[in-house]
Amino acid sequence: xxxxxxxxxxxxxxxxxxxxxxxxxxxxxxxxxxxxxxxxxxxxxxxxxxxxxxxxxxxxxxxxxxxxxxxxxxxxxxxxxxxxxxxxxxxxxxxxxxxxxxxxxxxxxxxxxxxxxxxxxxxxxxxxxxxxxxxxxxxxxxxxxxxxxxxxxxxxxxxxxxxxxxxxxxxxxxxxxxxxxxxxxxxxxxxxxxxxxxxxxxxxxxxxxxxxxxxxxx
Amino acid sequence: xxxxxxxxxxxxxxxxxxxxxxxxxxxxxxxxxxxxxxxxxxxxxxxxxxxxxxxxxxxxxxxxxxxxxxxxxxxxxxxxxxxxxxxxxxxxxxxxxxxxxxxxxxxxxxxxxxxxxxxxxxxxxxxxxxxxxxxxxxxxxxxxxxxxxxxxxxxxxxxxxxxxxxxxxxxxxxxxxxxxxxxxxxxxxxxxxxxxxxxxxxxxxxxxxxxxxxxxxxxxxxxxxxxxxxxxxxxxxxx
Amino acid sequence: xxxxxxxxxxxxxxxxxxxxxxxxxxxxxxxxxxxxxxxxxxxxxxxxxxxxxxxxxxxxxxxxxxxxxxxxxxxxxxxxxxxxxxxxxxxxxxxxxxxxxxxxxxxxxxxxxxxxxxxxxxxxxxxxxxxxxxxxxxxxxxxxxxxxxxxxxxxxxxxxxxxxxxxxxxxxxxxxxxxxxxxxxxxxxxxxxxxxxxxxxxxxxxxxxxxxxxxxxxxxxxxxxxxxxxxxxxxxxxxxxxxxxxxxxxxxxxxxxxxxxxxxxxxxxxxxx
Numbered sequence: 001x002x003x004x005x006x007x008x009x010x011x012x013x014x015x016x017x018x019x020x021x022x023x024x025x026x027x028x029x030x031x032x033x034x035x036x037x038x039x040x041x042x043x044x045x046x047x048x049x050x051x052x053x054x055x056x057x058x059x060x061x062x063x064x065x066x067x068x069x070x071x072x073x074x075x076x077x078x079x080x081x082x083x084x085x086x087x088x089x090x091x092x093x094x095x096x097x098x099x100x101x102x103x104x105x106x107x108x109x110x111x112x113x114x115x116x117x118x119x120x121x122x123x124x125x126x127x128x129x130x131x132x133x134x135x136x137x138x139x140x141x142x143x144x145x146x147x148x149x150x151x152x153x154x155x156x157x158x159x160x161x162x163x164x165x166x167x168x169x170x171x172x173x174x175x176x177x178x179x180x181x182x183x184x185x186x187x188x189x190x191x192x193x194x195x196x197x198x199x200x201x202x203x204x205x206x207x208x209x210x211x212x213x214x215x216x217x218x
Numbered sequence: 219x220x221x222x223x224x225x226x227x228x229x230x231x232x233x234x235x236x237x238x239x240x241x242x243x244x245x246x247x248x249x250x251x252x253x254x255x256x257x258x259x260x261x262x263x264x265x266x267x268x269x270x271x272x273x274x275x276x277x278x279x280x281x282x283x284x285x286x287x288x289x290x291x292x293x294x295x296x297x298x299x300x301x302x303x304x305x306x307x308x309x310x311x312x313x314x315x316x317x318x319x320x321x322x323x324x325x326x327x328x329x330x331x332x333x334x335x336x337x338x339x340x341x342x343x344x345x346x347x348x349x350x351x352x353x354x355x356x357x358x359x360x361x362x363x364x365x366x367x368x369x370x371x372x373x374x375x376x377x378x379x380x381x382x383x384x385x386x387x388x389x390x391x392x393x394x395x396x397x398x399x400x401x402x403x404x405x406x407x408x409x410x411x412x413x414x415x416x417x418x419x420x421x422x423x424x425x426x427x428x429x430x431x432x433x434x435x436x437x438x439x440x441x442x443x444x445x446x447x448x449x450x451x452x453x454x455x456x457x
Numbered sequence: 458x459x460x461x462x463x464x465x466x467x468x469x470x471x472x473x474x475x476x477x478x479x480x481x482x483x484x485x486x487x488x489x490x491x492x493x494x495x496x497x498x499x500x501x502x503x504x505x506x507x508x509x510x511x512x513x514x515x516x517x518x519x520x521x522x523x524x525x526x527x528x529x530x531x532x533x534x535x536x537x538x539x540x541x542x543x544x545x546x547x548x549x550x551x552x553x554x555x556x557x558x559x560x561x562x563x564x565x566x567x568x569x570x571x572x573x574x575x576x577x578x579x580x581x582x583x584x585x586x587x588x589x590x591x592x593x594x595x596x597x598x599x600x601x602x603x604x605x606x607x608x609x610x611x612x613x614x615x616x617x618x619x620x621x622x623x624x625x626x627x628x629x630x631x632x633x634x635x636x637x638x639x640x641x642x643x644x645x646x647x648x649x650x651x652x653x654x655x656x657x658x659x660x661x662x663x664x665x666x667x668x669x670x671x672x673x674x675x676x677x678x679x680x681x682x683x684x685x686x687x688x689x690x691x692x693x694x695x696x697x698x699x700x701x702x703x704x705x706x707x708x709x710x711x712x713x714x715x716x717x718x719x720x721x722x723x724x725x726x727x728x729x730x
Contacts (some may be wrong), residue, residue, distance in 0.1 A: 065416030066409045067374040070388060077401035079479055116222060122573035126587035126639060127563045136586060140577040162284040173284055187291040194285045202280045 008188040011179045015192055018175035019093070026093055027169070028159040033097025035150065038104025045105065045135065046112055060102040068163050071095050076167045092164040098155050107149045137191035148212035155201050155208070172196065225392050234390035235411070238376045240387065241304065242415075245311030245372050250365075257323025258349075273321070278317035283375055286310050291382040307379040315372050320364060326360040327353060345402025358430040368424030370416045387411065477537055477642065477675050478503040478523070484519055484531030485699075492518050493699045495532065500640070501672040507686040507707075510696030511722060516679045520645045523677070524567045525558055536561050537642060563591060566641035568647040572628040573634070574620040580593070580607070581616050583637045592639065599638075606634040610664045626657030630664055644668075646678045658682070665689065683727055687711055695719045 041060060045053050063071070075095045076088070084090075117139050123133040143150075165174035176193040180186030259271035286309045291300065296303060301309065323418050330353050340349040377388035397402075424443040473637040476499035485493040492515045500506055508516040521527045522534060525542065533550065543550040544557040551563075574584050584606060585599040594602070607613050610630040622657040630650055636644060646665065662685045662719055669672065669689045680686055686693060687707040694701040695716065703716045714720045 042592040061411070061414055065374075066375050066412040067388070068393075068413065069377040070405055070408050073392075073395075073401070074405040075407065077395075081402065096663035116571075116573075118569060118571045119523075119575065120567065122575070124526055124562075125524055125565075125569070125573075125636065127559050127591050128587050129559070129590060132586070132590045136590075137523070137575050141575075144577070159282040161425060162282055173282070173288070175290065180292075186288070187296070190285065190289055190292065194281050196284055196287065197285060198277075199279045202276065205276075205280065 004188060007183070007185060010177070012192060015175050015189060015196065017173055019172045019196055022089070022164065022169055022171040023158070023161045025156065026089065026096065026161050026164060026169075029093045030096035030157055033093065033153045034104050034153070037097060037101035039108055039139075041101060041105035042108035042112065043139075046109060046132075047134075049139065054104075059106055061124055063099055063102045066158055067129045068095070069166050071099060071169050072077065072163060076144065078183055088120035088164070088167045088169045091167055092169055096157055096160065096164075100153055103153055103156075104150065105196060107146050107153070108142060110149075111144075111146035113137060115141045142170045147207050151204070151208040151211065155204050158201060159197065220241060221333060227390070227398075230390045230393070231387065234385060234387035236381075237304075237335065237385060238373075238387040239415075241307055241311070241379060241384065242369075242373050245315065246369055248312025249315035249319050249368070252312050253319025253323050253365075256320035257327070260320060261327065262325055266385055275317045275447065277321050279315050279321075281312045283310065284378060286314055287378055287382055303379070303382045303384045306382050307384050309370055311375065317369050318368055320362040322361055322368070323357075326357040329360055330356045351445050352418070355430075355433060355447055359427055359434065362427040362430060366427075369419050373415055373419060378406065400435045475538065476500060476535075478677075479505075479535040480519070480532070480534035480623065481535065483522065483529050485522060485527065485533060486513070486530045491699060493522075495702070496699065496703070498694070498701055499673060499676065502645075502694065503675055504677040505669060505678065505690045506694055507678045507690040508693045508694050508696055509678060509680075509683075509686070509722070509726075514696040515699045516696050517647055520677060520679060522568065523565055523643070523645060525562055543712050546553055550717055563639065563643045565638050565645060566636035566643070567645040567647065568629070568632050568636050568649045570652050572620075572625070572632045572652075574628055574632055576620050579617050579619055580612070580631050583620070583631060584638045587635070594662050603638060604633070607631075609667070610634050611660075624657060625653045625719070626660045628662045629653065629657075633661070633664055633668075640675070643677065644677045646676060646680065648679050648681070650680065650682060682725060683711070683723075697722075 043054050044056050047053075072092065072095050075091050079085075079091060119137055119141065120133070123137055128137070161171055163171040164171050170178075173190075173193050175188035177186070179189040251455050256275055258273045259267045260275065262268050287307065290301075290306050290310050294306070297414070334352055334356060335348070338352045343352065379386050380389040380392070388408065391408050394404050395401050421443065428443060478500040479497050480496050483496045484491070493512075496515075496519075502547055508519065510516055511636050518527065522656060523536070523541070529542050530621050533543055534694065540550060540553070541561050542553055542558070544553040551712065565705065575586070578586065581600060581603055584603040585594075585596070587595060588594045588599040593602050604613065604616065607616060610633060612627060612630055612634070613626065615623060615631070620631070633649075650661050650667075653661065662682060665685070666689060669676065676689075678686065678693065692704060693707050693710045695714075695718070697718050703710060703719045705713065705715070710719065711723065714723060
């Protein structure tokens with residue numbers, strides 16, 4: 001088996017393009033959705049909103065326990081039948097976002113639990129209404145607590161974007177395979193895809209670990 | 219109500235379910251072995267095993283499982299190794315989840331309080347005896363929750379094996395979809411099945427954890443065994 | 458069980474200078490452990506009372522009940538003529554809702570042993586947050602008042618500092634300013650110097666002395682600092698086993714305690730200097 005450098009370099013641009021247009025975009029949009037929705041879930045559960053809180057718990061557990069590919073298929077086929085026909089990327093981002101929101105909800109919860117009870121008591125002593133208690137005191141501290149973990153899940157989502165190919169999105173790995181299929185040489189394109197993954201995720205992991213140390217000593 | 223034509227498919231679906239369970243169990247066993255091997259190697263003082271293990275861990279954690287599956291499936295034969303598709307899947311799962319597991323093993327061992335090490339040394343126990351009889355039994359209860367999360371992630375990753383031509387539950391479901399339509403039904407059904415399987419894994423983990431703790435004299439409440447999963451182990455739930 | 462009238466017992470008897478705080482047969486349990494049993498006591502407006510006694514005797518629980526950090530298991534608490542943990546409905550009392558509690562509670566301020574400053578805000582932010590959100594003051598007005606309070610506690614220079622940059626004593630003084638910014642009628646002080654290095658204690662106590670001398674704010678103090686208690690209090694109440702076993706002015710209780718238990722307790726505490 002030999003390595004064909006020319007072939008490898010030829011396959012780089014399309015793979016890179018797929019990375020930027022689909023993989024990276026889906027990761028960013030999905031993470032934003034997950035971060036926001038996860039926060040909503042976490043606050044609902046922590047504030048024990050009647051009816052919504054237990055429903056949210058069951059929903060989170062259900063979504064966390066089932067495979068992303070199946071969820072993607074489910075959403076891909078079910079959404080159009082209830083009238084939403086917004087294309088593959090929308091379905092992908094929505095599914096990934098909701099799925100990861102369930103992980104984020106647990107992380108936020110750990111962060112909220114880590115806020116010292118004295119902070120809550122001080123809010124009571126000052127008669128600070130619930131809205132400001134959350135917004136101005138608890139959440140800022142909670143989120144700072146768990147910033148590194150949130151970052152880890154962004155990386156995790158990034159590595160699960162290949163699933164999007166199941167709903168016909170030409171993301172990076174799919175593109176690599178198509179190129180490989182064209183000339184029956186898979187080694188170079190797949191290796192390049194793998195290297196891009198490493199190049200994107202490893203430095204981020206290192207940076208996050210450093211952030212974790214800094215936050216820990218704050 | 220649409221004609222589901224479900225009954226003729228039950229056999230196939232059960233066959234697929236069996237494959238899913240088979241791959242999950244074998245993958246879990248493999249991953250545990252890899253996790254302990256790498257986790258212990260990476261803690262050694264000697265540079266070669268430590269750095270080597272670290273490289274392997276970071277490589278398999280940093281690259282996507284999908285890419286690893288493809289790579290093993292397409293590239294290994296070119297290197298002269300012919301593995302059955304199921305073997306490819308099990309190896310890929312073992313390596314990938316084993317790498318994450320290695321971090322869990324390492325962390326749990328490190329979390330055993332220092333005085334325990336010192337006590338074992340003071341009793342002149344050999345390093346192997348130390349590990350086996352003192353440290354690992356205490357590290358086990360700490361390892362089980364993150365391992366439980368990894369197990370469920372492994373289960374959730376099994377649909378990928380259809381890419382390496384293994385016919386698991388998800389593959390059969392897709393065949394059903396292609397033949398009969400009724401997508402909402404079949405994928406909805408699948409979601410429920412996976413949910414039940416995941417819950418069974420959680421139950422198993424809670425039982426194991428209770429037993430591991432019991433051997434240390436820490437009693438666990440009965441009701442906790444049936445609870446849903448607790449907080450996500452941050453390290454353990456990264457795919 | 459007789460349903461109580463919706464006015465405080467003392468007001469019913471038409472006393473002059475009706476008490477600001479009344480505990481009426483208050484019961485508090487933690488699990489099986491009964492901390493307060495049928496506790497009755499009053500605090501008049503402007504009175505400063507120190508609660509002393511061994512740990513577990515219920516002193517801190519009383520403060521926490523007043524601050525609604527805990528719920529009563531029996532009996533009622535009245536603040537400024539209104540029930541705290543209950544509210545009137547017709548001619549009965551039912552458990553209070555959050556709005557009622559918050560309204561009555563705003564008259565009470567608390568300073569904690571662990572300061573509990575908000576680490577994500579500056580000193581100024583900590584002091585102005587509640588006055589803006591709860592009392593409805595404008596930002597300018599709140600900041601103006603905050604600066605004045607900081608001056609009184611000797612920390613004008615630290616206006617924009619973060620709590621983590623301050624010593625324990627400084628943080629506690631900011632906490633006192635924060636509580637006072639809400640213009641409470643009652644100030645609860647829960648072992649406010651117990652978590653401080655010995656050298657920093659005096660600074661905080663001096664601030665409290667100054668507040669005591671220049672205002673007529675009602676204070677309930679839980680402390681081990683007996684000299685401070687003596688200087689500042691009108692009454693000292695000795696607690697044991699969830700009951701008040703002695704209630705006298707400081708000169709009497711320190712010089713000549715009536716109860717044997719009080720004698721033993723004071724001897725042990727004062728010996729530690």
